[in-house]
Structures are given as structure tokens and as C-alpha cells.
Amino acid sequence: MELWYSELQTPNLKFSCKVRATLCRLQTTYQELAVLDTFEFGKMLVLDEMVQTTELDEFVYHEMIVHVPLCTHPYPEEVLVIGGGDGGAIREVCKHPSVKRATLVEIDSQVVQASRQFFPRISASLDDPRVNILHADGVEYIRSFSDAFDVVIVDSTEPIGPAESLFQSPFYQSVYRALKQDGLLVAQSESPFVNADLIRSVQERLKAIFPATYLYLASIPTYPSGLWSFSLGTKRYNPLDPQNTFIPRDTRYYSSQIHRGAFSLPRFVSDLTAPDSSPGS
Amino acid sequence: MELWYSELQTPNLKFSCKVRATLCRLQTTYQELAVLDTFEFGKMLVLDEMVQTTELDEFVYHEMIVHVPLCTHPYPEEVLVIGGGDGGAIREVCKHPSVKRATLVEIDSQVVQASRQFFPRISASLDDPRVNILHADGVEYIRSFSDAFDVVIVDSTEPIGPAESLFQSPFYQSVYRALKQDGLLVAQSESPFVNADLIRSVQERLKAIFPATYLYLASIPTYPSGLWSFSLGTKRYNPLDPQNTFIPRDTRYYSSQIHRGAFSLPRFVSDLTAPDSSPGS
Numbered sequence A, B: 001m002e003l004w005y006s007e008l009q010t011p012n013l014k015f016s017c018k019v020r021a022t023l024c025r026l027q028t029t030y031q032e033l034a035v036l037d038t039f040e041f042g043k044m045l046v047l048d049e050m051v052q053t054t055e056l057d058e059f060v061y062h063e064m065i066v067h068v069p070l071c072t073h074p075y076p077e078e079v080l081v082i083g084g085g086d087g088g089a090i091r092e093v094c095k096h097p098s099v100k101r102a103t104l105v106e107i108d109s110q111v112v113q114a115s116r117q118f119f120p121r122i123s124a125s126l127d128d129p130r131v132n133i134l135h136a137d138g139v140e141y142i143r144s145f146s147d148a149f150d151v152v153i154v155d156s157t158e159p160i161g162p163a164e165s166l167f168q169s170p171f172y173q174s175v176y177r178a179l180k181q182d183g184l185l186v187a188q189s190e191s192p193f194v195n196a197d198l199i200r201s202v203q204e205r206l207k208a209i210f211p212a213t214y215l216y217l218a219s220i221p222t223y224p225s226g227l228w229s230f231s232l233g234t235k236r237y238n239p240l241d242p243q244n245t246f247i248p249r250d251t252r253y254y255s256s257q258i259h260r261g262a263f264s265l266p267r268f269v270s271d272l273t274a275p276d277s278s279p280g281s
Helices: A058-072 A088-093 A109-118 A138-142 A161-167 A169-178 A196-207 A256-261 A267-273 B058-072 B088-093 B109-118 B138-142 B161-167 B169-178 B196-207 B256-261 B267-273
Strands: A003-010 A013-027 A032-038 A042-047 A050-054 A078-083 A101-105 A131-134 A149-155 A179-188 A212-219 A227-234 B003-010 B013-027 B032-038 B042-047 B050-054 B078-083 B101-105 B131-134 B149-155 B179-188 B212-219 B227-234
Touching (some): A003 A042, A003 B013, A013 A109, A013 B003, A032 A109, A050 A058, A058 A088, A058 A149, A058 A179, A058 A227, A058 A256, A078 A088, A078 A138, A078 A161, A088 A149, A101 A138, A138 A161, A138 A169, A161 A169, A161 A196, A169 A196, A169 A227, A196 A212, A196 A227, A196 A267, A212 A267, A212 B212, A256 B256, B013 B109, B032 B109, B042 B109, B050 B058, B058 B149, B058 B179, B058 B212, B058 B256, B078 B088, B078 B138, B078 B161, B088 B101, B101 B138, B138 B169, B149 B169, B169 B179, B169 B227, B196 B212, B196 B227, B196 B267, B212 B267
Parallel strands (some): A078 A149, A101 A131, A149 A179, B078 B101, B101 B131, B149 B179
Antiparallel strands (some): A003 A013, A013 A032, A013 B013, A032 A042, A042 A050, A179 A227, A212 A227, B003 B013, B013 B032, B032 B042, B042 B050, B179 B227
């Protein structure tokens, strides 16, 4: 028997991979959660019928969402990750010796539980003594902070369902307030090929709040189109001039060279960050 | 009725897109050729069950395989494209005012014919007076030249079937001889996620022939993994220090910034270009 997982990445585009076994499939309070053992990508976490992470390519997303902001900041001590229940971002944050506390706010405890059970290499640092795990709504959680974090990382699912409000201005305003005076925010912001309008909106919303806003890219085969974007809002430091003297060495994607290279945008992508950009322009 | 095109990108990974209509499907002397009208990518050229080009994302591949070498060279006059029967590479070559002659050597005349019929925007420059189209085997063709071309572009299909010998050392040696004393070669060299061994081989073969060899990347959603590589062998000019004062402006991917950024390789990719790299190292 052949078993295939298929995902409609858009109504007209389907991604399918052959499955060895279904390791877990359940409905949490927030979403449908499945863990599949695939031939191509190893174990794969699927939330609400969308691939979130796989053993084969998780390193790209996790290294790039973490090391770009943490190497931009000269000495990140207080880091907050919103979403990211698989623990992959926390694992990368914990590589930084400057970090005193890494707080993970994941709304869905069953994501953390599934990652601990099925993805030991991704969830490896969840028990690091510097890590504090909370199961709460990130939007609510961050409201009570001001001048508290060096870096906030938004490692969310798609902007539909539980993560919708993580792409809205009120949330970004809360993040701005929760950041220290030289803090910075990074948020995953989907694919420039598939979600151009979303990127444009996120960039505009961040520009209205942060003194400087950037977009950078990484290649992630299991995400729609294979090209993924990250939006960065910063109060002081310029990500093109990274300040941290610590550079993680045990990486497979991130390097000082790729840190800068990731901000070299194809023309159709840099157009999305232009102040006057609008659909069709 | 729903019609879907499905492609096994690997034995365990399938790419599918919804099809409005099959515009053409035939067996040529060399391969199966199909033109599909898809909802997601517009018209799509499929050769031997592999997507070659689509209206939506062809600009990435064609701009990147052409402008990187042509902007590296200070004044490219004689350009040879091997393969590339759709005409997309030739269209980009013709944007360069320095070019005196652009020769297209495509083994399969029916690819050129299909492109003229179904992809008018891709094949737009095939009738440029500087363009010379030949239907011949590129490996045979190039053997009769020495000191003749400024840039040779290998815009081939996968290294199985008609294009196999375009990835071998004897062919690269012929290209080296056919290039002028300051000429350079670019060849598409597949995906670092899916075809790491091939990239390693191509890099090693080029290194044995050219004084300097490089690898650069571009994001192409309809190709396996979405990340694609190009291998460059050069006799004199350094692609990181492009010499051409002409920079094409009517591009959607290429820019001076992306020219340099494309050579910023993720660590797992730069490992493929290291002299001591081998599977598992």
C-alpha cells in the first residue's frame, strides 16, 4: 500500500509526499495536529493541514528566524519566542551564550508535547535552565510588558486560525512596547511568490511603528514556493551591520555571509517593501 | 471535471497543479513535449514529465542564467546558448547592447516551435537579427570552436536523457577551448536539496578545467525544492566583481544587489563546493 500526504498549498497547487507511517493524529483545543513519518523529509509536523516543520529542512527556518536578529543585536539577554512550540527556535536561541532567559509562549501545549515525543532533536533545548515555557495567547501575554526584551521572535503558523492576530498592528504595537530601547522584532511573513499582499501589509504595519524595517529570505523546500520571508522591525541596530561578536558555528544554513546575503532581495520582492507599493504597481 | 498535472520530483515527492487545458502533447525525436495551461503558473512547458518553464516563474531562471555571466564580463559580444529552446535565455541575452551575435544550439527543433506558438513572451527575441538558431547536438557543435565565445550558457534539461553529456568533463573541456581567453561558462546545475551529489561533481569537473569556479543560487518555485543552482567557470573575470557597465533595468529578479547576493551560499551548499567535500562529509 502507498500512503501519501497531500497539502493544497493554494487551491491550484498541491504538495504531496510519500508516508511511511502516521505517528500521531489528534484534534487539540486549537488545531488538528499530525506527525507523519515521510520518506523524503523524515518526520513531519502538520498543523491544520499545513506542514510546519520537517526533520530534513527545519534547520533553515529555525537558524534564519533566530540568528539573524540575535547576531544583529550586540548582546541579546532576554529573548521571547511567540509560537514555535516545536522548540526549534528555542534550540537556536540557546546556542547564544549571552542569552539569560528564553521565554517560549506557545498557545497550544500539545504542540510542545508532540515535539518532545517525536522530534527530540528539534525540542532538544526545551529543558535548558534558561528556558521558560508558557502556554498562553502571545497577543495577551505581551501586553503586560514594556522595555523587557532584547529580541522578540514571532514563529507563528499561517495568518488564518489561531495566529491571525499575530499579523495585525495592535500586536506589533505591543511588541514595540515590550522591546527594550534597542530591541528588535522578527516575524515569519510567508512566501513572496504566494503571499505578496501579506508581506506588503506586514511591512507597512511595521514601518508605521518601527524606525526601520527590513525583509529577508530563506529557502525552505516544504513551504509553498520554497522561498520564505521574514520581516524585521528594529529600534536601533541595522541588521546589515550585525553587532554580535558571537557567531554560531554549528549551523547548516546560517553564516555571516548568508546573514547579509539574505537581505539581497530579488527585484519583485524588494518592490513589496517599497513605501508606494500596491497590488499591480 | 478537475484536471491535475502531477510530477514525481523524486520517487517520494510529488508536485501537482490544476490544469485548465492541455494545449499540446506530442512525442518529438528526443522527448515527450507537452504544453499545459495551468491555473497557478499560467502556461507550462513540460519535457519528459518535468516542468521546464512556466509563464509565472520563468523570469527567475532566465534572468539569472544570463545576466550573472553577461554582467560579469565587461563587454560580451559573442554568446552561445546550448539548450534553452524556449528562447527565454536568448531574450535576456538580447537585452545586452554589447552582444553582436547570440547563437542558440537546441537539439530539438520542436521545442523552439512549441515556444514560438505557445510562449510568445518567452520566445520574443528569437527573431532578433543578432540571433542564430541551429538544431544540433551541443556537444558536437562546440567541438569545432576555439577562442570564439565570450560567454557560453548551458540551459539544459536534467542530466538524464538528451542532456546527460552536457554534465560531463569532455563537454566542459570543449567549452573551455571554445571560450575566448577571458570567457566564462554558466550551466544550470540542479537543486542543492535534491541533487547535492550532482552539484559536487559538476563543481569538481569545472575546477579541474577552469582557473576559478563558482556556484550561485536562485529561487524557482516550479523546480524541485524551489532552490536552484548555477555553476560558473571563468578564465579571468570574478563574478563577485562584475565588470559590465550595462545593467539591465527591465528585470523582475536580477539586480546588481542580487547578482552578489546569489553567491552568498547557505553553509550546506558552500560545503558542496569545497575541494574536500564528499558524500557524508
